[in-house]
Amino acid sequence: MTPELFIQYLFAGITYGIIYAIVAIGFNIIYNTTGIINFAQGEFVMLGGMIAITMHSVMPIPLAIVAAVVITMVVGALIEMVFIRWLESPSVLRMIIITIGISILAREVALHIWGESVRALPYFIGNEVTSVSILGAKISPQVLWVIGVCSLMVAGLSLFFKFTSLGREMRACAANRRAATLCGINTKNMVTLSFVLSAGIGAVAGCVMSPITYSDYSMGPNLAIKGFTVAILGGLGNSVAAVTAGLLLGIIEAFSISVLPLAFQDAIATSILLLILFVRPHGLFGSSEAASLKEF
Amino acid sequence: MDLFKRYFPVFSLLAVVVGIQVVTHFTETTYYLTQLTMSAYYSVVVIGLCVLMGYGGQISLGHAGFFAIGGYLAGALTTHNLITLKGHRLVSLLDNVGLLVDSKGLYGGDLLTVEPWAACIIAVLTAGLIAFAIGGPILKLKGHYLAMATLGFGIIIYRIALASAYFGEADGISEVPGFKLLPGIEVSGSFVSRVLNYYIAWGMVIVAVILLLNLIHSRVGRALRSIHGAEEAANAMGVNTARYKLYIFVLSAVFAALAGVFVTHYNGGIGPSEAGVMKSVRYVAIVAVGGMANIWGALIMGIVLNFLSLRGVFGSYDDAVFGVILIIIMLFAPQGILNINPGQKVKSLLSFFVSKSGEETTE
Numbered sequence: 331m332t333p334e335l336f337i338q339y340l341f342a343g344i345t346y347g348i349i350y351a352i353v354a355i356g357f358n359i360i361y362n363t364t365g366i367i368n369f370a371q372g373e374f375v376m377l378g379g380m381i382a383i384t385m386h387s388v389m390p391i392p393l394a395i396v397a398a399v400v401i402t403m404v405v406g407a408l409i410e411m412v413f414i415r416w417l418e419s420p421s422v423l424r425m426i427i428i429t430i431g432i433s434i435l436a437r438e439v440a441l442h443i444w445g446e447s448v449r450a451l452p453y454f455i456g457n458e459v460t461s462v463s464i465l466g467a468k469i470s471p472q473v474l475w476v477i478g479v480c481s482l483m484v485a486g487l488s489l490f491f492k493f494t495s496l497g498r499e500m501r502a503c504a505a506n507r508r509a510a511t512l513c514g515i516n517t518k519n520m521v522t523l524s525f526v527l528s529a530g531i532g533a534v535a536g537c538v539m540s541p542i543t544y545s546d547y548s549m550g551p552n553l554a555i556k557g558f559t560v561a562i563l564g565g566l567g568n569s570v571a572a573v574t575a576g577l578l579l580g581i582i583e584a585f586s587i588s589v590l591p592l593a594f595q596d597a598i599a600t601s602i603l604l605l606i607l608f609v610r611p612h613g614l615f616g617s618s619e620a621a622s623l624k625e626f
Numbered sequence: 627m628d629l630f631k632r633y634f635p636v637f638s639l640l641a642v643v644v645g646i647q648v649v650t651h652f653t654e655t656t657y658y659l660t661q662l663t664m665s666a667y668y669s670v671v672v673i674g675l676c677v678l679m680g681y682g683g684q685i686s687l688g689h690a691g692f693f694a695i696g697g698y699l700a701g702a703l704t705t706h707n708l709i710t711l712k713g714h715r716l717v718s719l720l721d722n723v724g725l726l727v728d729s730k731g732l733y734g735g736d737l738l739t740v741e742p743w744a745a746c747i748i749a750v751l752t753a754g755l756i757a758f759a760i761g762g763p764i765l766k767l768k769g770h771y772l773a774m775a776t777l778g779f780g781i782i783i784y785r786i787a788l789a790s791a792y793f794g795e796a797d798g799i800s801e802v803p804g805f806k807l808l809p810g811i812e813v814s815g816s817f818v819s820r821v822l823n824y825y826i827a828w829g830m831v832i833v834a835v836i837l838l839l840n841l842i843h844s845r846v847g848r849a850l851r852s853i854h855g856a857e858e859a860a861n862a863m864g865v866n867t868a869r870y871k872l873y874i875f876v877l878s879a880v881f882a883a884l885a886g887v888f889v890t891h892y893n894g895g896i897g898p899s900e901a902g903v904m905k906s907v908r909y910v911a912i913v914a915v916g917g918m919a920n921i922w923g924a925l926i927m928g929i930v931l932n933f934l935s936l937r938g939v940f941g942s943y944d945d946a947v948f949g950v951i952l953i954i955i956m957l958f959a960p961q962g963i964l965n966i967n968p969g970q971k972v973k974s975l976l977s978f979f980v981s982k983s984g985e986e987t988t989e
Contacts, residue, residue, distance in 0.1 A: 367770040413957065421960075422769040423685055427914055428956045430687075430907055434949030442942075551903060555781065558774055593789035600778040600785075607775045608763040 331588070337467035339584045345473050345542065347580020348480040349375075352535040353557025354564065354572040355487065356528035362504035362567050363517075363524040366425045370409070370433035371532060372554030373440075378402045378533025379545035380440060383449045391454060399533040406529025410522045433550060440547035451540040476538045483531055484573055500524060504567075552596060559603040565613025575614065632839055635922060636832060643828045647821060659824040660815075661936040662929070663892065666827035667885045669928035670834050672912045673921050674881030677838050679910070680919030681847060682874045683854030684765060685773050687906045688780035689882050692753045694787055694901030696883025697890035699749035701799035702792060703740040704891075742805040746887045753883030754876050761875040765868065777903065784901040798897030805891035813891045823892060830888065831925070834881060838921055841877075850874060854919075904945055911952045917962020 331339075353371055360368045382391075382398035389397070413428055420428075453460065453472050461468040491497040502510040503520040511517050536545065543549075560579055564571030579599060586598050606614070650656045675689050708726065711717045717738075720726050725744040740748075764775050787793045794800075804814030812819060813826055841847055849870045852860035861867050890896045899905070912931055916923030931951075934940065940947040955962070 367774070369773075413953065417957070423679075423683075424956050424960050426685065426770060426773045427910065427952055430910075431949045431952035431956065434904070434907065434945055435953065438943065438946035438949060442946075555774070555778065562771075562774075591789065594785065597782050597785040597789075600781045603778045604760075604764075604775055604782075607767055607771055607778075611767065611771055 334466045337465050338469075339588070340581065341464070341467065341469050341473055343581030343584030344577060345476050345539075345580070346583060347577035348477055348573070349535050349539050349543075349576075350553075350556045350560045350579055351573045351576025352480050352483065352531055353553050354560035354576055355484065355569045356532045357557055357561045358567050358569050358572060359487075359524045359528040359531075361561075363500060363521050364414070365422075366414070366429065367558070368525075368528070369426065369429040369554060370436055370550070371528065371557055372550030372552065373433050373436035374402055374406060374529045374532030375536035375539075375553050376440060376545060376547065376550040377405060377436065377529075378536030379451070379540040379549075380444055380449070380536075380547070381533075382537045383451055383540065383545060384444075386451060391451065394451075395534075395537045398537055399530055402533035402536075403526045403530045406525040407522055409529075410525035414525075415518060415522065433554070437547055437550060444547055446547065448544045448546045449540075450544045451537065453541045454538075470542065472538075472541050476542065479538045480535060483534060484569070487527075487531070487569065496523070555603070556599045559599050559606070562603065562611070563606055563614055565615055568613065568615065571613065571615040632843065633836075636836060636839075639835070639925075640832060643825075643832075647824060651821075656820060659820050661933050663820075663824050663827040664889065664936055665929045665932035666824075666831045667889045667892070668909075668932045669831055669925050670885040671882045672909055672916075672924050672928035673831075673834060673838055674878035675909050676913045676916065676918070676921055676924035677842060677850070678874050678878040679913050680917070680921075680924070681842055681850040681854060682871055683850075683857075684871055684875065685910065686776045686875070686878070687773055687903070687910060688776035688778075688783070689878070689909050690901050690903070690905035691780040691783035692757060692879040692882035693886040693889075693905070694783055694896070694898075695753040695756060696749045696886030697896040697900060698787055698793050698799065698886075699752055700742070700745045700805075700887040701802045701890045701896050702794075703745035703748060704742050704805075705739060705799055705802055706792070707737050707739065709738045739803070742803065742891065746805065746884075749887050750880055750883045753886075754880045757876045757879030758872065761872045761879075762868075765871045765875060777906070780901070780903055780906050784898060784903070787898045787901045796898060798895060798900075799890075800895035802890055802894050802896070805888070813888055815892055815894050827888070827892075830884075835921060835925065842921070846870060846873065851919075904948075907952070908948050911948045911955075914960075915951055915955050915962060918960075920962055923962050 353375060356371045356374065357367060360366060360371075378398050381401050382394045385394035385397045409432055413432060414425075417424075453470070454475050455471045458470075461470055462474070463469075491501055499510070499515045500520050500523065502513065502515055503517045507517050510520075556579065560572055560576045563575035563579065564573075579602065582602070583595055583598055586595060590598070646662065647659065650658050671689060671693055675686060678684055678686055708717055717726070720740075721738070725741050726738055727741050760779060764772065764779070767775055787798075788796060804812040804816070806812045807826070811822065811826065813823060815823075842850070849860070849865045849867075852863065852865055853867050853870060857867055886896070886900070889900075912928045913924050915931070916925070916927040931948075935944055935947075
């Protein structure tokens with residue numbers, strides 16, 4: 331393998347990896363405030379991309395993306411209010427099945443609105459053949475957009491959770507819901523907020539990745555299973571580790587193409603998921619003791 | 627008395643099955659029997675999953691995977707021609723033992739394929755062994771982890787079916803021959819044996835139901851319910867929870883694989899959509915609608931929903947219907963549709979809204 335090819339694969343891996351990390355962080359945000367794994371997480375990414383593409387026919391790209399993100403956030407809030415908010419201490423099995431149902435419903439609605447065709451947003455700068463040269467490898471500027479936007483989002487989220495009072499309230503809710511309620515935090519609103527937030531970051535990821543990976547109604551479950559793999563790999567609830575784990579998975583997948591047939595690429599993430607669940611369910615980076623103490 | 631109570635529904639079922647056949651015979655609507663046969667096979671998967679989920683409390687989003695292992699292996703073994711390998715020692719050994727059949731192909735060529743009985747046993751054993759192998763580590767997991775792990779297993783099987791030439795890639799396997807259970811009794815989609823196949827399928831359902839009913843009223847059933855209730859407590863009481871969970875997981879996988887084998891012979895083929903995640907979700911949905919720990923509920927819902935779906939009643943909204951069913955059942959009737967007490971439901975909803983508005987006025 332030439333050094334140029336190596337860098338090419340590396341960037342492809344990083345691009346996908348950071349998107350998986352965003353999906354994983356979406357899982358983590360909701361998991362931390364509710365203890366629910368939202369199986370519909372991938373659908374937020376799909377909705378973001380598809381809505382932006384539709385919006386783009388009537389408005390410029392930046393506006394279309396903002397509109398798509400806002401609409402997806404509203405959808406996230408609605409999902410929480412309609413399906414989850416009023417349930418009193420539902421069992422895990424029940425929540426799994428409800429979120430799976432939501433995911434199917436979102437996908438079917440998308441199928442009936444947009445059809446089966448594969449669409450894409452145009453490239454933010456230039457077109458498919460524009461490239462910048464990095465260490466001899468040709469990289470599309472869109473890849474840099476994906477990496478840049480997602481990194482900013484991760485940084486912004488960790489600042490939000492550390493320094494703003496709203497972020498602190500959400501963390502309090504995650505650490506101990508009852509104690510947070512006693513301190514006067516409206517935990518129900520925090521749960522809604524966590525759905526809004528994870529819908530929002532999912533939609534942003536869906537928009538920036540759309541020119542490279544394309545969007546279609548059925549992309550959600552695949553992203554969700556990979557995002558979940560990453561979330562588990564990093565240790566459920568740990569968003570910083572999720573980024574590392576996401577990059578790891580993305581790079582492994584990218585390089586696997588040079589060894590394995592493309593058709594098996596998706597099976598790799600799933601096999602890693604099964605392996606990690608069997609061997610280290612608390613994640614690569616988490617210790618089993620720390621797993622019992624939930625923190626961001 | 628107890629036995630009578632347990633078996634009375636079985637006899638009623640038998641009567642209904644015969645009744646439907648007679649009615650369709652006289653109203654000349656025998657075409658319904660085809661979908662009823664298919665629904666019966668799918669219901670075998672559903673009742674197996676029902677015991678795993680409802681009684682054992684272990685969710686599986688990978689049962690379409692086991693169904694596909696059974697169907698695909700049976701289909702591939704009985705269709706792939708081994709004639710070019712005839713000189714091979716293993717093949718000639720199998721031939722001598724009588725596990726292979728010679729026949730004439732559509733275009734007059736010689737076909738040498740595995741005997742359906744042997745293929746069926748291989749397929750079901752393989753599914754059972756895979757379930758046994760992955761069941762150990764998978765069933766240590768709980769809740770979300772278990773759901774995702776079984777989902778992952780299903781995806782891997784789907785990918786293998788879709789990516790390997792041996793299993794026909796996206797086209798699946800077609801022209802699977804019939805399965806002669808006994809001389810004169812053949813599982814196949816041919817027009818003349820429609821009624822016979824209807825009874826074969828329902829015979830399988832009834833045997834499966836009797837087996838499971840006896841199972842859940844036995845020591846195993848009690849152990850499973852104790853695991854569902856409180857696994858740690860069951861463990862402390864001396865119930866070998868890991869062994870019982872594995873036992874029921876393998877059993878439900880074998881049920882799914884057996885149904886897969888029969889459906890493949892009945893349809894004369896199998897495609898990758900049978901292994902898809904949506905199929906697994908559909909089985910879970912039916913179990914949920916039936917009321918989780920309720921074999922009869924799962925069976926009735928399995929027949930009704932699969933029949934409607936196969937008749938194309940839901941049109942292009944097929945998957946959407948199952949999604950909506952899942953959500954509505956889990957939101958409003960987690961105990962299943964047969965356990966709804968409408969009066970009480972309205973009352974609790976009313977009280978919810980009353981308390982809600984009460985809260986708002988006090989704030």
